[in-house]
Amino acid sequence: MFYREAGQFKTTYKADQAIFPIVQDRWFVIGVLAFAVLILPLFANQYLYTEVLIPVLILSLAAIGLNILTGYCGQLSLGTGGFMAVGAYAAYNLALRVPETNLIVVFLFGGVMAMLVGVLFGIPSLRIKGFYLAVATLASQFFLEWAFARVKWFTNYAPSGSVAVANLELFGIPIDTPMRKYLLVLFIVAVLALAAKNLIRGRLGRMWMATRDMDIAAEIIGIRPLHAKLSAFAVSSFYVGVAGAMWGFLRLGSWEPLAFDINRSFQILFMVIIGGLGSILGSFLGAAFIVLLPIFLNQVPGLLGIPLSTAMVSHLEFMIFGAMIVFFLIVEPHGLARLWAIAKEKLRLWPFPF
Amino acid sequence: MRAPADSDIAAGEILLSIENVSLSFGGVRAIRDVSFDIKKGEVRAIIGPNGAGKTSMLNVINGFYQPQQGRITFKGETRTKMRPYDAAHGGIARTFQNVALFKGMSALDNIMAGRTLKMRRGLLWQLLRIGPALNEEIVHRHRVEEIIDFLEIQAIRKVPVARLPYGLQKRVELGRALAMEPDLLLLDEPMAGMNLEEKEDMSRFIIDVNDHFGTTIALIEHDMGVVMDLSDRVVVLDHGVKIADGTPDEVKRNQNVIDAYLGVAH
Numbered sequence: 001m002f003y004r005e006a007g008q009f010k011t012t013y014k015a016d017q018a019i020f021p022i023v024q025d026r027w028f029v030i031g032v033l034a035f036a037v038l039i040l041p042l043f044a045n046q047y048l049y050t051e052v053l054i055p056v057l058i059l060s061l062a063a064i065g066l067n068i069l070t071g072y073c074g075q076l077s078l079g080t081g082g083f084m085a086v087g088a089y090a091a092y093n094l095a096l097r098v099p100e101t102n103l104i105v106v107f108l109f110g111g112v113m114a115m116l117v118g119v120l121f122g123i124p125s126l127r128i129k130g131f132y133l134a135v136a137t138l139a140s141q142f143f144l145e146w147a148f149a150r151v152k153w154f155t156n157y158a159p160s161g162s163v164a165v166a167n168l169e170l171f172g173i174p175i176d177t178p179m180r181k182y183l184l185v186l187f188i189v190a191v192l193a194l195a196a197k198n199l200i201r202g203r204l205g206r207m208w209m210a211t212r213d214m215d216i217a218a219e220i221i222g223i224r225p226l227h228a229k230l231s232a233f234a235v236s237s238f239y240v241g242v243a244g245a246m247w248g249f250l251r252l253g254s255w256e257p258l259a260f261d262i263n264r265s266f267q268i269l270f271m272v273i274i275g276g277l278g279s280i281l282g283s284f285l286g287a288a289f290i291v292l293l294p295i296f297l298n299q300v301p302g303l304l305g306i307p308l309s310t311a312m313v314s315h316l317e318f319m320i321f322g323a324m325i326v327f328f329l330i331v332e333p334h335g336l337a338r339l340w341a342i343a344k345e346k347l348r349l350w351p352f353p354f
Numbered sequence: 355m356r357a358p359a360d361s362d363i364a365a366g367e368i369l370l371s372i373e374n375v376s377l378s379f380g381g382v383r384a385i386r387d388v389s390f391d392i393k394k395g396e397v398r399a400i401i402g403p404n405g406a407g408k409t410s411m412l413n414v415i416n417g418f419y420q421p422q423q424g425r426i427t428f429k430g431e432t433r434t435k436m437r438p439y440d441a442a443h444g445g446i447a448r449t450f451q452n453v454a455l456f457k458g459m460s461a462l463d464n465i466m467a468g469r470t471l472k473m474r475r476g477l478l479w480q481l482l483r484i485g486p487a488l489n490e491e492i493v494h495r496h497r498v499e500e501i502i503d504f505l506e507i508q509a510i511r512k513v514p515v516a517r518l519p520y521g522l523q524k525r526v527e528l529g530r531a532l533a534m535e536p537d538l539l540l541l542d543e544p545m546a547g548m549n550l551e552e553k554e555d556m557s558r559f560i561i562d563v564n565d566h567f568g569t570t571i572a573l574i575e576h577d578m579g580v581v582m583d584l585s586d587r588v589v590v591l592d593h594g595v596k597i598a599d600g601t602p603d604e605v606k607r608n609q610n611v612i613d614a615y616l617g618v619a620h
């Protein structure tokens with residue numbers, strides 16, 4: 001089948017504003033979801049679930065969160081790890097103190113608490129921009145790391161400082177196998193990703209992008225900078241918080257504040273840059289790339305008979321990331337998602353490039 | 355000059371009045387004790403040599419700069435302090451001397467952004483994009499499509515504005531301002547850098563906006579032919595001072611104006 005929009009005339013604005021206006025795109029998304037739900041579980045093994053699928057999905061959600069703030073609203077943040085920690089510890093405390101709470105409610109609570117903290121730390125953005133804002137969010141990262149390491153109530157006075165969750169269940173079904181964890185993550189991420197796509201295409205999304213592109217002109221058409229920036233911090237932190245809660249509960253099971261340190265912030269930021277600033281699809285591509293690259297470097301040279309030492313692999317990883325980030329920042333700020341779009345554009349016209 | 359409306363306007367009610375406004379930046383006195391008014395339904399031109407303070411005046415009117423002295427009365431309300439978004443809420447829209455579009459967004463989204471003020475649905479509806487939120491998008495899309503038809507930019511609606519030629523960017527920017535359905539539209543050199551044909555198109559749009567929607571327009575323009583054709587009344591600034599105010603014919607004959615444009619020393 002050809003990838004074409006010829007002949008697909010949209011006769012109503014409603015059809016033109018559908019979430020995936022091109023039929024092939026709609027089928028592509030439905031196809032990917034169907035594959036992820038129906039086919040993958042037939043052959044996936046524990047390794048694929050816990051080392052690839054679950055991390056890619058959860059980190060994609062965090063990347064969507066950061067992309068809303070940085071890619072769509074233009075506010076750089078280095079505090080993603082800290083906001084993930086807020087989500088994880090808020091969820092942990094709710095589950096600990098009100099044990100009957102539904103697991104989905106627990107995750108959403110993590111998101112809401114991260115949202116509140118995010119708005120609080122977003123207030124400086126009303127005054128400062130760019131580099132200075134990045135430094136302010138970095139300060140919030142360090143403050144939050146410190147708080148979860150030092151304020152013992154958050155970790156229920158665990159002597160090791162590490163917290164653990166066990167016996168997860170949802171509607172009476174134990175979430176104990178990797179496959180069940182994966183399906184739960186997939187469900188939440190798919191719903192939230194579609195919701196993000198909706199937001200981006202609506203009034204709020206236009207307010208964010210307008211603020212990003214030219215805040216002065218945005219103000220002149222009646223967009224309050226306060227409203228646009230803080231709503232971006234709120235929505236972004238909510239997504240990051242839910243991702244943090246799921247990372248703690250479904251990926252790690254037990255964790256320390258170190259799991260959400262500054263490296264996590266940079267990891268998510270790199271996903272957004274490599275995947276594409278201002279793209280939901282890019283958030284997935286970036287997360288997949290960053291999770292898969294080390295696995296690839298570990299496995300493939302070995303299979304080809306060129307064994308690399310572990311140190312070599314991690315050096316190579318840094319070099320490739322570094323090169324790609326420089327490349328994307330300079331040449332293609334819209335990242336892998338843009339390369340994908342260009343490929344689609346070519347395909348749409350192929351074989352007649354005129 | 356467009357005769358039919360002139361007599362109505364002379365008698366018409368005042369939409370905006372500027373009284374004894376002064377604005378300085380440190381030592382630079384950009385506006386000195388200027389007073390004039392804009393009547394409902396008119397096209398009011400603001401002219402003057404480079405650096406006369408025309409753009410600064412628009413910036414004062416839409417709350418972008420706070421004047422150190424003077425009073426501004428809009429729709430009967432005298433204002434002390436106002437932010438640009440308050441001006442937008444009050445019904446003042448504008449375009450910029452250097453196009454100020456949202457570069458990463460399509461022409462359609464730029465104009466849709468102009469509808470932000472008119473949209474009501476909250477976050478949760480927008481997340482789901484069903485029912486009221488979707489209807490709201492569609493209702494506003496219809497209004498925006500009317501503007502797109504009016505400005506004859508159907509073919510470029512999905513194009514990111516950064517890729518458009520300058521003349522079309524100016525048109526999209528006008529569309530964004532029109533989407534706000536303003537009572538007062540401020541246009542800062544809407545035809546600068548355009549060729550003759552583009553100027554003619556733009557003049558036609560401005561006349562139509564004024565005639566069909568009854569929008570009051572304040573227009574900064576250097577091209578005297580355009581000013582004479584479009585405007586009902588003209589105010590002339592020079593070095594921050596108002597040197598003339600009247601119909602295009604009166605202003606054209608005013609000796610101060612002739613001197614200012616010929617650069618006679620003060």
Ligand SMILES: Nc1ncnc2c1ncn2[C@@H]1O[C@H](COP(=O)(O)OP(=O)(O)OP(=O)(O)O)[C@@H](O)[C@H]1O
Nearest residue numbers: 379382384402403404405406407408409410411451
């Ligand atoms: N933000 C600012 N800071 C300092 N000086 C300013 C600022 N804005 C304007 N000025 C000064 O105020 C004076 C009036 O400038 P303004 O831009 O209003 O002139 P203009 O009549 O619009 O000129 P032009 O025809 O060149 O657009 C100039 O001397 C200018 O240098």
Ligand SMILES: [Mg+2]
Nearest residue numbers: 408409410451
């Ligand atoms: Mg000017």
